[in-house]
Amino acid sequence: MKAVELAKAYSPKDFEDRIYQMWTDNGTFGPQKEGAEHFSVVMPPPNVTGILHMGHALNNNLQDIIVRYQRMKGLNTLWVPGTDHAGIATQNVVERQLAKEGLRRQDIGREKFLERTWLVKDKHHGIITSQLRKMGCSCDWEHERFTMDEGLSKAVREAFVTLYERGLIYKGKYLVNYCPKCGTALANDEVEHELTPGKFYDIHYPYADGSGFITVATTRPETLFGDVAVAVNPDDERYKGLVGKKLRLPLTDREIPIIADAFVGMDFGSGMVKITPAHDPNDWACGKRHGLDAINLLNPDGTLNENVPEKYRGMSCEEARKLVVEDLDKAGLLVKITPHDHEVGHCYRCHTVVEPYLSEQWFVSMRGMADKALKAWKDGDIQFYPKRWENTYTHWMETIGDWCISRQLWWGHRIPVWYCQDCGKMSVSRTDLTECPNCHSKNIEQDKDVLDTWFSSWLWPFSTLGWPDKTKGLETFFPTQTLVSAYDIIFFWISRMIMASEEFMGKAPFKDIVITGLVRDKQGRKMSKSLGNGIDPLEVIDLYGADAMKFTLCYLAAQGQDVQVDMDSFKMGSRFANKIWNATRYLLMNLEGRNLVTITEDKLDTMDKWIYGRLNTAIRTIDEAMKGYHFNEAAQAVYSFFWNDYCDWYIESAKQKMLHGSEEERDIAVSILMDLLEKSMRLLHPFLSYVTEEIYSKLPNNKGLLILQSFPEVEKFETEEATSQVESLQEAIRLVRGVRSQLGIAPEKKIHVVIRTDADYKNKEIFVKEKSLMAAFMGAGELAIDLDESIDISKAFPAAGLGFEAFVFVREAIDVEAEIAKLEKEIAKATADLEKTNKKLSNEQFVANAAPAAVEKEKAKKAEFEDRIQKSTEHIALLKTL
């Protein structure tokens, strides 16, 4: 056999792109094992607004590891990639572009606007998919989907109409969360509450009959124009007699009543609350209870409308607040202003303060679906990793409110509802309507709003497989097995997918829900654009390679914990990949003139059986870790097997055979090395896919493309005895190496070692059998396993192991006198240094006046010198005993 040359340096750029191309050219990502048990995963679709960040890298790399592992385990595997149209976010991107040109979306019209949005989508889609390829994701591009493609649009319509038919979708005028900047309603969970500094304004509301006034406290004085009452607690003794009295609303002519409602807290503020149903959810509910009107004060853009006195119209809430407060003050109605921090809702997309806004919207009734989703969890159909997220899930499901799904946007799935201008009838339809089904008038108009983005993504696990059509893909790959996602979208996405899937498919969309942590920087901060602390996955790949990134992330991904990284973190994976590369290079160099032989048990010695045992341990650990999604444990097993066991011990020991063995022995040694290398590549492939595939292609014993090979099975060659024996061997070697190091014996100096084993020591055999190996590893010129009468151990340096003792004769290796002289010189120098330092430290002036850091430094020096002196003294004592 000829030696195989491998490039001298590990350079991932030389092969990563080529290998990805080869994988796709050979159709390796698609399902391979028709008829076998299926394993499918849907990729959480990234938004087409941006490019992938480190969080995506973590998420997709972990999915890739799972999918590659299961593929190698022989399952019929499918990983569905795709992207999300991300309604608000994407629309915002385009609106920002327009704003730079001095335009608003209304200026160019819906059609032109959408054209531009599709361009943005195409651009980002291209970037995102190329990033996924660079990372090495083995998702099936044949199955790629987009939330607004034809099939998914059909699914969205089907879902909407079906729910409508089931009476689960309704339209109505309600108080919803509204982002004035985005110009659209939001769902409850799209609002982020944040502690915001504000003020409490105590305001006098005079009685209508002029008999005095009461005081209300509010954080939002500008909404007083929408007040329809002032409420007190019915049990509040202070105000009992006031209920029913009329008040004159400040700055207006309007009269409002005092009412009693139990929601008012008696001990909060003045115990009197102004009721503004159109601008506060509590007041809305209160207004409903009392049959009060709701007066909307806002235009869709967040400015005040015609329901406020003229001078305030067109102002933003903040502007109006200032003026209203001023005017109240002038009117003598402002009592006091106190600072008051409170939770204020902000838009999760643009961070603008969200207004409660009275408007006509579409809603989904969630209660029934949530109950089904809860049952799925109770029945064990779904399981979270780590388990603690189940609390979050059930709590959300139990307290769920109806879902506002209409958005006043242009980018998204248009609501499939048509209104007839003639007969006034509303039609909900799976297909586009051109005439009214009721009166056949052509004068119909589709609802202008679009659906919440999550209304398409909640169908993702089955819509991507062809639903509502009964496709083969759906039949084969639904339900999926594992969903990998970060915890920030448990509510938005994961929970809703479970509900949709139970509703439309009658079962849970996946079994295992793996919740990853967030990727943070080394200060523990979330990576974000605004902080500029993000790491671009492509930069990592450029610097260290995709394997280095994947392996490092996997190694750091303790279940559910956040991952903190900086650029340097990825050196770890890079070094490991480099190590694999070089180990391979060495083995391939040694193929020259060798014949690979079949490995049978009788050809194996203890070391061989040991390494097969180590391989087994790694396989078992990985299988177990992957079962429970403990990625870090799997990565550690891979790492320590290959590096610490295979490279550090096994290859090193095999070198002795290669050096001194017969032709036949060398053939066997190489055959075993290559067998282990081949298996190692299969073991490592899910974690370092590119480098292992590249190496695999060079192996004389490869069986085709690595990605399609089977994951290694536990070997039968392992024996407990071999494991135990080699551990003893390692112990003895480490012991002697320790002595050498302690005495500073140079590697080229050979020493004389005698090992004495206890009478009942069970692993003596390995010492005898592997004597030459031990000698080589210890750097021993002579090694004796049995203690001879003639040997005077009092002249040797002793080191005790478990069940044996090693005696190291170092006299020949070192010049004791010279060594002692060297040490004494060192002690002298250290003593002198110490004196200087002590002098400084005993100088009161120095201690009192010098910079504290300088004093600390001197103290540290002192400790160091003392330490050095002590060590050298001990060392000398040791040498003198020899």
Next chain:
RNA sequence: GGAGGAUUAGCUCAGCGGGAGAGCGCCUGCCUUACAAGCAGGAUGUCAUAAGUUCAAUCCUUAUAUCCUCCACCA
């Protein structure tokens, strides 16, 4: 106001009731022709604090402290 995390080596973190660990950094000695992105050896810890359960606690229980998330309509 609820809920959940975190607290272990200088740094980042594993550790899933019986020996305190990894990577990086640090120290010592080595370019031993696979790898200096390496090899060998080494140092460093009141496992946040205080009680408790147990033969045994970094791990379980209960408090406390500090930090971080998430959820929640108190005007």
